[in-house]
Amino acid sequence: MRTRGEGGLERIGNIWYYTYYDLRGKQVRRSSKSQLKSVALEMLRQAGEGLGKGIEPAVSHKLMYEGLRQILLDDYRDKGRLVMDGEDPVMTGRRGHLRALDDYFAGMPVTAFGSLIRKFVDDRKAAGIVGPTINRNLVRAPSICNAGTPSPEPDVLL
Numbered sequence: 001m002r003t004r005g006e007g008g009l010e011r012i013g014n015i016w017y018y019t020y021y022d023l024r025g026k027q028v029r030r031s032s033k034s035q036l037k038s039v040a041l042e043m044l045r046q047a048g049e050g051l052g053k054g055i056e057p058a059v060s061h062k063l064m065y066e067g068l069r070q071i072l073l074d075d076y077r078d079k080g081r082l083v084m085d086g087e088d089p090v091m092t093g094r095r096g097h098l099r100a101l102d103d104y105f106a107g108m109p110v111t112a113f114g115s116l117i118r119k120f121v122d123d124r125k126a127a128g129i130v131g132p133t134i135n136r137n138l139v140r141a142p143s144i145c146n147a148g149t150p151s152p153e154p155d156v157l158l
Contacts, residue, residue, distance in 0.1 A: 007044045009037060016040035020047050065105040065113075069098065100124065100137040 007020035010029075018040045019029045030047075032040035076082035076091050083090045091097055104120050105113065117138070124134045 006048060009040050009044065011037075018044035018047065020044060020051070023051060063110045065101075065108050065110065068110055069102070097136065097139075100129075 007018060010017050010019065014035045016032045016034060016037050016039065017029050018032060019027060022028050030043070032043050034040065073082060073089055076089075081091060085095065088095055089098060104123070105116070108116070121134055121138070124137070125131075
């Protein structure tokens with residue numbers, strides 16, 4: 001059961017619609033394009049998750065790996081933890097952290113990451129890469145996924 005403020009469902013004709021409030025506080029109604037209430041409920045849940053991360057649901061499906069990667073690099077640069085060596089970023093004194101992720105997730109929408117992380121690990125193991133190296137690759141994956149999320153406390157420069 002949904003609580004107050006999580007959005008709503010309504011049926012118009014045979015089609016279910018879901019309603020939520022966007023980041024600006026404006027009410028938005030979207031069609032699930034389905035006759036099943038469960039489909040509309042799942043779409044409402046996904047919209048709520050996107051809003052919780054500070055990403056508009058209409059924009060999140062267009063957000064690609066490269067966009068989040070750039071946001072992460074900009075964040076590291078702003079905090080003084082990134083140096084560019086040509087095209088290769090050197091983050092916190094180490095290079096090559098993003099190379100495996102770049103090769104695997106390039107051109108993919110962010111919404112596809114969750115289901116592909118396990119496949120990424122299996123493919124790396126099949127290529128003969130050992131566990132600690134895979135773990136170092138995966139350490140950056142959550143950073144990239146959270147890069148679009150606003151930080152709870154703003155950075156203050158004194």
